[in-house]
Structure formats: C-alpha cells, structure tokens
Amino acid sequence: MHWLEKKVVAYLAKNNQAHIEDIAAGTGESIDQVRRAVEWLREKHLVSINVSVKRMIYLDDKGKKAAEFGLPERRIYSLAKHVTGLEDLRNLSGMSEFEFNAALGRAKKLGWIEIKGKGEVLVNSDAKELPEERLLNLLSKAPLAEEEIPKDLTEAYAGLLKRPGYIETKESKEVLVTLLKKPDISEFEQKEYTVITPELIKQGYELHLAPLDVVSPVPVLFPGRLHPVTNFINEVREILISMGFIEITGPIVQPSFWTFDALFTPQDHPAREMQDSLYLAGLKSKLLNNDLIQRISQTHENGWKTGSKGWRYKWSLDEAEKCVLRTHTTAISARYLAENPEKESRVFCIGKVFRNENLDATHLFEFTQIEAVISEKDATARKLLGYMQTFYSSLGFDQVRFRPTYFPYTEPSFEPSIYSKELNQWLEVGGSGVFRPEVTRPLGISNNVLAWGFGLERIALLRLKEDDLRKLYSNNLSWLRGKIECL
Amino acid sequence: MPVISVMLDRLERLTGRPKEDVIEALPWIGVHIESIDKEYARLEYDPNRPDFSTDYGIARALKGRFEKELGIQRRNIDKSDWKIIVEEKVKPIRPFVIGLLAHDLLLDDETIRQLISMQEDLHQGIGRKRKKLAIGLHDIANIRPPVKYGTVGPDFKFTPLGYKHPMSIDEILKITEVGRLYGPLLSKKDVFPILMDSHNTVLSFPPIVNGTATQVTYRTKDLLVDMTGTDMQAMEDALAIVAEALWDAGGKIFSITVKDGEREMKTPNLATSTARISPEDVEKLIGLKLDSETIVKSLRRARLDAKEDKEGIEVRIPRYRVDILHTVDVVEEVAYGYGSENLTPDFGFKYSKGSELEVNKKVEAIKRVAVGLGLQEVLTYSLSSKQTLYDRVLRDPVNAIKVESPKSSLYEYLKDCLSPDLLRILSENIHEQYPQKIFEISSVFSRDDYSEIGVKESLSLAVAISSDIATFTEIRSLLDTILLRTLGIRAEYYEGHVPFLADGRSAKCKVGSKEIGYVGEIKPRVLLNFGLRMPVAVFEIDLSSLI
Structure with a gap:
C-alpha cells in the first residue's frame, strides 16, 4: 500500500466516513494527493465514494455590502433619523437616483419612513430586523447549501434571489468517502515521516521513512556560467602567456593617426572610408607629439629617412585627427611599440574591433581581435611562421599553412590557414607579417617587429560547431544554458 | 580585394603549362582562388598588384615561377607623330592627360573582356573610383590627329558609348548611370573636360564616358589609350600596366606626345x-x-x-x-x-615570461563570483540603437556619442551604460524559463573633453534579474555580496533618480564620496516598452573606479 493510501485509510479508520476536503485537512496532504489515493483505494474495493451535488449560496457584491452596512432601505432609514428634508436625504445617501428611489419606496412600504407635504421626512421609531437581513448575516459568515437554509428564511431567500447582485448560487460537488473494510489498525499506528527534519535526527533511531516517487521529473536548474566566447578568449590568453607574451590593452576609440597613419596606410586608402570604418560624429582628437606627427607625415609624403619612396601625396593632419572605432588592435600594438621603442618584447592584445558592415551570418560590425607582436633584434619572417605554427597547434589545429599576401603595413605578409577536420577544408585565419620600416622607423624602433592577428569569432564558431556568427552575441538563453561545458 | 575572372585555357596557352600546374601555383604568387568551374576561375588579387588585373599580368608572374621567362622582358617603344594638345581651360578641372598607341593587335572577345576588366580595376583601385585617373580605349580608325584635351559647355552634344543618339553633357550627367556615379568628381557646373580629334569627333568625356565613334570591337587593330586625371604619379603607374598588358596581347607600343603650352612630354614613361x-x-x-x-x-x-x-x-x-x-x-x-612554400617555420625562440593584465585578473575574479551567485554571463556589442539605449529606457540622448553613417541603425550609438541592452536581452528571452539572471562586464563610453580623444572609456558591471519575485532586496543583496566578496567594499545607498528605475524602489550608491552606480526595480512603463511581462531589477556600477 502506498504511504498516501495508508494515511487516508488511517484517517477513515477513526472517522469511517469523510469528505475529501476533510481528509485533506486531517492528513495534511493536498486535495489532489488525497483524490489520487482515494481513487487507488476505490479500485482495490477498500472504500466507496458517493458524489453529491449541492447548490451553494454565496454573497454577491451588493450582498456583501448590505451584510456590512445594511440593505439600502435600512441605510436610508438610519440616515433619515438625522435629516429632515427629502432633498438632504437624497444627496447624503450617496446612491444613484434609481437606487435611492427604490430604497425609499421599500422603506415607505415597510412603514419605516413617511414623506409629508413639501418633502418633510418622518421616521418611525421602530424598524425590526428583516428576514432578508438575517439571511445576509448568516451568508456573510459562511456560504450555505440550499437545504441548510432555516425554514423561516426560505421566503427571504426567494426575495433576495429576485434582487440582482445580492446573492449568487453555484453547484458544488461533494465527494463522500466511506471505508468499506476496517483494516488492521496496528499497521497504521506506526508513524511515517516524509521529510527528515533536524528534530527527527535527534531521536537517533531508524525512522519509518515514507518512500518517495523517485522516478518522476524534478525541477530543472540552470547554473550561472561564463559566455562561451569568454571561455574561448581565456583559452587563447593562456596559450599566448605560455608562449611568453605579455598582455597589453588600450582604448577602443582611437585617432585615425594610430589606427591608420602610424601603420603607413595612405589617407585615401579604401579601408579608411566611412563605408568601411566607423567614425564618431562631431569628435576630433588632439594629437600632441609633434615630432612623431612630422616623422609619420613625411614618411607618407616622401618616405622620410626610412629608405622608402613613400606614398607621394599631401598628408593631412585633419584626416589623422578623426576619431575612429579601431579597425584592428594593431593601433594598440603600435602605441606600445612607440612607448617602448628599444625594448625587446613579446606582447599581445585581445579586444574588440569595428567595421561598418551589415550584420549577417558571416559578418559582424564588431568582433574580437587577437594580435600578438614580437619586437626583437633577430626576429625574422621564418620565426613569425614558427610562432604562428606553435600557437595554432596549441589551439588544436595541427595542420597550418602560410600563403603570401599583402597588407599596407607589413612586408613580407602571410595569411595563415588552418585545416578543419570537421569541415574538411582549409580556413583562412587572419593575417601576419613583418612591420615595414615605414612603420617602425618613425616610431624609433630598430628591431624587426613581427605581428599576427585574427578574428576570434570565426574560430569560436568552429569550436562551438555553429555556422552563424550572429548566434554568438544573440544571448539566447536556451543556447547559453544548453551548452555542454566539458566539450 | 579586387577579383578578376580568367579563362583557364588562356592561362594554359599563355604560360605553356597545364591547368593543374597553374592552379597549384597561383596562391604562391599572391593570387587567391575564389572559385573555379570548367572554363573560368575567379581570382582575388592583392590591391598592391594592379598588374594582376589581366590574365596577361598573372601569366607574366607564373612564367617566372615556371622559369619559362626570367627577368624583365625587353620591349621597345616606337615613336609616333600623334599629339594630344592640352588646352589651358581644362587644367583647373582635370589637369593631366597622357596616352599611348598600340598597333597590330588581334582582339578576340576574351581579350577585349580582359582589357575592359583591367580598365575597371585600375579605375577602382589606383584610380580611387576614377578620381585620380580614368582610362579610355579607342579604335584609331576614326580619329584624325591631333587630339585636343579641352572643355565644352553643358549643352554640347555627342553620342556616348552604349547609346544610339547624341545627348548633351547635361543629359549624360543626369540620365546615365555613370553620369550620376562619377559626375560629382567634376567640380564645375558649366565647363566640362572633353577629348576630341581635329574634326571634333569626341573620343571621351572624362572621367564619365567614351564616345561611340571610337568604340573598340573585334575588328579593331590599332588602339589609342588615353588617361586623364588629377594624380600624375598614379596615371603613369596605370599607363605602364596598360602598356605591359597590350604588349603581352601582341601589340606594338608607340608613344604619344602631350603638348601643354610650350612643354612637350613623351608618354608612356616606362623607365625602370x-x-x-x-x-x-x-x-x-x-x-x-x-x-x-x-x-x-x-x-x-x-x-x-x-x-x-x-x-x-x-x-x-x-x-x-x-x-x-x-x-x-x-x-x-x-x-x-x-x-x-620553401619557407619553413623557425622555432628558435628565446625564453620570455608571459603575463596577464592585472585588470583582467580582477575582472575574471569578479566573473567567478557572479557565476557562483547563479548569474549567466552575456556579451553584447559596444554599439547599440537609439531605441534600446535611450527611447525605451526614457533616457535623454543629450550626451550621446553617435557614429557616422552606420550601415544599420542597430549600431548607431556608443554605449554609456550596459543596463538597457540587458533589458533588451531579457525581452528577447521571454519564452525561456524563469528566473532569469544575467550579467555583463564590458567597456562603456562617455564624453571627456580633457582627453586626447574626447572620449572616456571605463569598465562597467551590470546585473539584471527577472522573475515573479525579482525585488529591490534581491538585487541589492547581489550587489552587496559582489562588492564585499570581490573587493571587500561596503557601499552606501541614498535616494536618487534614475529614469528607468521605479522611484522609491531604487537607490544610488557610493563608495567613500564617489558615486559608483545605481540599483533598483525597473518601472512598469519601461517593462512594457520592452514587452517584458515579468518584474525586473537591475544594478550597474563603474568597475574602473573600484579595481
């Protein structure tokens, strides 16, 4: 026998017959639980049930008001004791015209009030409690079944039914449960416990614990977690630190000077157009280092002392002072190098970069760039390939290849690709190269400077087995909650 | 990056090597294969190599790699008595013109296609959308030299290439697509550059369109190439590339003399x-x-x-x-x-000690505690829309930082706080199970006239919780706990107005005398603005001032 059934039978053993609600109250179980148990017991022929339908009477809105403050005729009668004129009575009653007239009519008919001449109100001293009022009082304590109404109030009940809004009736089912077979009471005397409480533990002996339903579902929980992109950034960061790189950071909003000019990108380069890059409206930066500006503007115009021909155009300070949302973190690397020109260093920067793109499955207007920079006397292009090979294989991509490519600020330049076993294809992952003398010399650097950078999201998609970049930043909770952490 | 389509058969013929070898070799000369079908390959080349804008240029590089040809090809330029006479009036509008002649060409359809695609790529790339230079290719059969580079008025009429009837300059600028596209390059509204021969046959209305009288067809044997523009350096670069391609196409190159007043100049200039x-x-x-x-x-x-x-x-x-x-x-x-492909990676690195940014270590520690409190991290963009950042949260965009000409209104404003986008995220997740508790640590931006860039960046931490019992008490206890357990700080709270928080159920907070942020329940009106059906409580604090 289920513990619920036992509880119900034990209750019935004492009372023989009881309604479902009473059993629930007596056993401390919910009505639904008791219904389930009674159904099981009925199937075992241990109880019978008898369903009866009753018409229950409840107070309606007006009825509730009348139970508290009296029927409208009573309210007018009470008020009339204190006023003399009909008009005063009408105004002070707070009733609608219709309600007032009906109440006044009833009070007159009952002989409680008389109206004389030009609206003088006379009040009878004695106004006994009406049967309707007694009934309303009874109902205000608890709803009654129709057959429970006292005989002397049946007329009043019929009267109130005719007055809309005073009482309402609803059908109610009552289930009466009768115990058919008296069980051996001793089986039920042993108390069962559903919850282990601190008090019970103190008793220190084996308790009779009610078995639980261990099969049915329990509430679903969602742990707090990091965003998958954060996890991936952390992984990349650890690899670079293990390769001896120091993390650096810097502002997202940059003068064009550091994003483009310092990187030998000519001022009419298509990447600098508003169609490609995001500039801040109405803002202009103040460039302070005049010597540096001179060196860089001359490098653009005629190569300065770098040995270059330069781009051979008229460089404009105005253009360099525009505020741009950095298009690459190379702006940060260049500033770091300018501040530490002689130092041999390995640094990296992880940060957001921006492009004026429409958002789609393969383009973001804002994404995360990782860039690593090596400034060393004996750094070479082949060493750059060595660093990249080490990095990408640490990330789990053992097959890496390099193809020559072009960037305005590196020479030679390489485009690394990694092989994805899942997609069975080579994927280009960013760019790399040796900074041109047109970049390093004006910053006062004589070391060779190697750099490689890539967009993190594309590789993150591979990792997460997704194919739409937008998904990464949709912050869809079922996606974030559904991720398997250990994959 | 620029893209050209080439016929693989032609590359085979030009290089004398089978397709397979060509395809295998392309990436190693800096040309990326975008797609290949039976006949054609679409190739992407780097913009610093405008000589790759024809298959001739690509074949030239491949032949070196295959050792079919080495070094610079010896070429001769013959002299011609053709002249282009520059008139004074055109110089303020588009000052320069140069050109060349190519004789004895055999132009099949594919060669013409290659030449036109080269012309277009040079226009876009080193020509910077025809601003610096524009190229015209002409059949010289109908040209009677010398050629004049002069000016005409807006009512001057000729038949532009691709049209049947004469049109006025004005009409060309208004009606034709090239007119609308490149017309703005011409600064004057009443004088326009024109290239015409001694009988006033129009070769070209640069940089807009050629005349139909000198159109190039498969019957063309002899070409005149004109190049007009504003940047002599770029023009000479482009003309050298054109000359090289025409040589490879089998032509003989002849010079043209440009006469500018008393000065005469022979072009093209192909000095090494x-x-x-x-x-x-x-x-x-x-x-x-x-x-x-x-x-x-x-x-x-x-x-x-x-x-x-x-x-x-x-x-x-x-x-x-x-x-x-x-x-x-x-x-x-x-x-x-x-x-x-013979460059092997060199793994000979010296030892060097790596390290993480101090600020990141602290941010990560705070994230760990937030996660321990059951909060899910979200990541949003630094840019947001006016609707989310201002309108729906009843904030005034008076100090907003706007980006210029964004392609989408989704990212028009640089964010000065994170909370509005957290509300947006909750609004996009109303069908997911509650309670929902999210947090973000990211950069926010405000105006700062004293800095180099005019903008101050700082790190902000925002938390939003939503459930049928998301209350001030719960959100403040999260804030108290995070501050105390990550930074050992206890904040003081005081009444203060935040537009999207319910008055009387929100507070500002400070550490010492410095205001660091706010905490409270979101106003029902704001919840409605976001279509949220559950109560939400948020806090946001400035982390940069604390860590």
Missing part, C-alpha cells in the same frame, strides 16, 4: 628603377641564408632583373611594379622567387 640589396638583408628579414647567385635567380623568377657586383646585388624594377616602395619589397620578391 634600381635598388640594392645584400644576402644579409635577406637573412635579417626572412631568416633565409641564401648566396648571391640564388638571390639573383630568385629575383629573376619574380620578374625583376638582378646582377651581382662587388658591393652586393643590383636590382632593376620594371615601371609596372608599382608595389615596390622600399628594399623590403625587393627582399620579399626574393622570398616569392625562391618560393614561399
């Missing part, structure tokens, strides 16, 4: 330039120890001329190699000629 490198330069930059002989051979494979002398290696660079600005570019050509 020289540079010097040494084996040490190669070793220092590339990390390859090569002898002079190998370097010379590699350079010749890259289609430069080179010879060893006592002081090192002298290199001659043909005029069309406009990408070579510095000796590092020449050294890179050594790597190309030697074969980039």
